[in-house]
Amino acid sequence: MPFFIISRILSTLTVVFGVVTLIFLLIHLVPGDPVQAMLGETATPTDLEALRKALGLDQPLLTQWWNYMTNLLQGDLGTSLYSKEPIIDILIERFPATLELAAAGLLVAILIALPLGSIAALRKDSIYDNSAMMFSLLGVSIPNFWLGPLLILLFSLTLGWFPVSGRENLLSLVLPAITLGTALSAILARMIRSTLLEVLNEDYIRTARAKGLRESAVVIHHALRNASLPIITILGLQLGTLLGGAVITEIIFAWPGIGQMTIESIQRRDYPVVQACILLISLSYVLVNTFTDILYGWLDPRVRYSV
Amino acid sequence: MFKYQIVIPSFILILWLFVAILGDFLPLEPNYIILSNILQPPSFSEWLGYDDLGRPILDRLILGARTSFFVALWVILVSSTIGVLIGTVSAWLGGYVDLIIVRIMDVFLAFPGILLAIALSGILGPGIENVVFALSVVGWVGFARLARAQTLSLKHREHVIAAIALGASTPRILRHHVIPLLMSPLLIEATFGIAGIVIAEAGLSFLGLGVQPPTASWGSMIRDGTGYMLVAPHTVLAPGLALLLVVLSVNMLGDKLRDKMDVKSR
Numbered sequence: 104m105p106f107f108i109i110s111r112i113l114s115t116l117t118v119v120f121g122v123v124t125l126i127f128l129l130i131h132l133v134p135g136d137p138v139q140a141m142l143g144e145t146a147t148p149t150d151l152e153a154l155r156k157a158l159g160l161d162q163p164l165l166t167q168w169w170n171y172m173t174n175l176l177q178g179d180l181g182t183s184l185y186s187k188e189p190i191i192d193i194l195i196e197r198f199p200a201t202l203e204l205a206a207a208g209l210l211v212a213i214l215i216a217l218p219l220g221s222i223a224a225l226r227k228d229s230i231y232d233n234s235a236m237m238f239s240l241l242g243v244s245i246p247n248f249w250l251g252p253l254l255i256l257l258f259s260l261t262l263g264w265f266p267v268s269g270r271e272n273l274l275s276l277v278l279p280a281i282t283l284g285t286a287l288s289a290i291l292a293r294m295i296r297s298t299l300l301e302v303l304n305e306d307y308i309r310t311a312r313a314k315g316l317r318e319s320a321v322v323i324h325h326a327l328r329n330a331s332l333p334i335i336t337i338l339g340l341q342l343g344t345l346l347g348g349a350v351i352t353e354i355i356f357a358w359p360g361i362g363q364m365t366i367e368s369i370q371r372r373d374y375p376v377v378q379a380c381i382l383l384i385s386l387s388y389v390l391v392n393t394f395t396d397i398l399y400g401w402l403d404p405r406v407r408y409s410v
Numbered sequence: 411m412f413k414y415q416i417v418i419p420s421f422i423l424i425l426w427l428f429v430a431i432l433g434d435f436l437p438l439e440p441n442y443i444i445l446s447n448i449l450q451p452p453s454f455s456e457w458l459g460y461d462d463l464g465r466p467i468l469d470r471l472i473l474g475a476r477t478s479f480f481v482a483l484w485v486i487l488v489s490s491t492i493g494v495l496i497g498t499v500s501a502w503l504g505g506y507v508d509l510i511i512v513r514i515m516d517v518f519l520a521f522p523g524i525l526l527a528i529a530l531s532g533i534l535g536p537g538i539e540n541v542v543f544a545l546s547v548v549g550w551v552g553f554a555r556l557a558r559a560q561t562l563s564l565k566h567r568e569h570v571i572a573a574i575a576l577g578a579s580t581p582r583i584l585r586h587h588v589i590p591l592l593m594s595p596l597l598i599e600a601t602f603g604i605a606g607i608v609i610a611e612a613g614l615s616f617l618g619l620g621v622q623p624p625t626a627s628w629g630s631m632i633r634d635g636t637g638y639m640l641v642a643p644h645t646v647l648a649p650g651l652a653l654l655l656v657v658l659s660v661n662m663l664g665d666k667l668r669d670k671m672d673v674k675s676r
Contacts (some may be wrong), residue, residue, distance in 0.1 A: 117513055117516075118516050118517055119512065119520075121514065121516070121517030121520070122517055122520050122521070126529075127530060129533050132530070132534060133533055133534075134535060167510065192513060222493075238585075240658065240661055240665070241658065243605075243661060244605065244654060244657040244658040244661050245654055245657075246612060246613065246650070247651060248612070248613055248633075249630060249632055249646070249650035249654065252632065252635075252636045252646050252650075253646070253650070254638060255636075255639070256639045256640070256646070257644060260639065260640050263593075279423065297626055301643055321626060328655075335665045342522070343522030344524070345522075346522040347472045347522040347523025347525045348523060348524075350617075351524075351613055351616065351617065354617060356438045357550075359436075360589070363531075365529075366528075366532075367616075369528075369532035369533075369619070370618070374533065377532060378531070379671065380524060381526075381528075381529045384521065384522060384525055385525065388520065388521075388522040392520075
């Protein structure tokens with residue numbers, strides 16, 4: 104197990120190294136002069152030079168990269184061009200809101216997918232199964248930037264049950280969480296159904312039934328427990344969709360998280376903040392995946408011995 | 411039951427293709443502003459009503475179909491070509507080249523969902539070319555991973571070994587003996603890819619990072635409509651339904667295609 108964990112962490116480190124490098128290079132993709140783009144047409148040459156120096160853009164690319172890496176390791180992400188705040192403070196202020204939204208979205212996804220997928224598997228080819236799979240197809244096909252406004256129209260503007268936007272109380276979390284979690288719930292329900300269908304054909308399920316166990320005990324203790332492994336992997340992989348979707352969801356509901364900050368900073372051409380936001384979301388995703396891998400190896404010894 | 415699941419989505423996709431290609435020849439006035447028609451609901455003379463600037467929504471919907479169709483087409487072409495090339499070569503050469511390419515693919519896969527595309531088009535600025543570029547940068551990895559995995563197993567098949575023994579050159583072997591056998595899994599990847607790209611293009615346009623006005627995109631139409639939802643819900647419903655129908659049809663046909671070709675789902 105220690106060897107497995109170390110090998111996972113090492114491969115994560117190389118990925119992190121690549122991700123940071125790629126994000127560092129982003130600012131060099133700005134068409135024309137990035138400094139000019141950030142300051143706008145009215146900037147004086149003195150201003151341009153000052154910012155170029157402050158961002159280190161006057162130095163050779165390799166030196167810039169080295170500085171970016173070393174500053175990052177010291178927790179220094181630079182300052183925002185717009186608010187003049189240290190970027191790390193902005194991230195610390197904004198990140199909890201995104202985490203809260205992602206956690207709520209995940210909860211919604213599991214709450215919908217678990218019963219939907221399990222019953223679909225248990226009643227295979229029934230009307231229930233067919234409609235659950237139709238829901239699943241609809242769920243992956245409906246864009247969250249359309250679902251969100253529709254939910255607002257129905258539940259906020261017409262019925263007045265939930266606030267239209269913002270982050271005041273638990274009620275304001277409901278619609279964003281549904282918007283974010285629906286796509287994942289659809290994917291998850293499908294996965295749960297197909298994994299359960301495989302497991303339900305195993306010998307130990309027949310044994311459990313032959314012992315005279317209640318059907319609920321067979322399903323919960325014998326089938327779902329064994330089906331949980333592939334489901335955890337899928338969940339880890341799909342968290343990326345959730346985090347990416349959070350950016351759009353935050354914009355729809357004016358949710359004050361990292362995603363909203365990303366888009367606002369793009370509009371203000373505050374590129375250092377854009378880089379930092381993208382970095383934070385990607386690194387969270389990489390960390391979750393590594394954690395899922397390790398968890399999987401811990402739950403299933405076959406995985407860790409094959410490395 | 412079975413038949414409807416193929417006929418209806420096929421009909422919707424053919425309509426999408428038809429409208430996208432012939433849109434230029436139809437007498438449309440997508441940018442014609444009539445102030446007295448602002449937010450007018452659907453009527454017999456104008457089936458889908460007017461938007462917040464008094465432009466006919468049906469005409470803009472057709473223009474939006476064009477945008478999403480051509481973005482999807484280009485992104486699939488560019489990302490599958492690059493991805494298949496990199497994936498097959500990587501698997502064929504093996505060794506350090508393969509190791510490095512796999513690491514690079516891992517880095518691209520480390521960006522969650524649409525995030526890298528948002529970052530790229532945010533930095534490059536709006537415009538249809540930048541959308542195609544951003545989505546291709548995100549899209550090639552899926553094709554490369556698939557092509558690599560398939561090539562790794564094809565590499566040891568008898569017909570490939572026979573071709574090597576006959577002295578065929580590597581490009582010839584890849585072109586005639588490996589890539590043709592990759593086609594059916596790639597076709598399925600491409601089908602689901604189209605659904606993802608159509609949503610992603612609309613998503614970028616929804617965020618204001620996609621095509622520039624006055625070019626219409628279903629995504630920017632939804633965004634423009636959200637401000638008037640209570641008084642004119644048709645401005646949000648029409649583009650959203652169009653988007654949903656296309657994506658749903660692609661996904662339904664993709665499912666059928668996967669069942670038919672019996673490729674194990676990844």
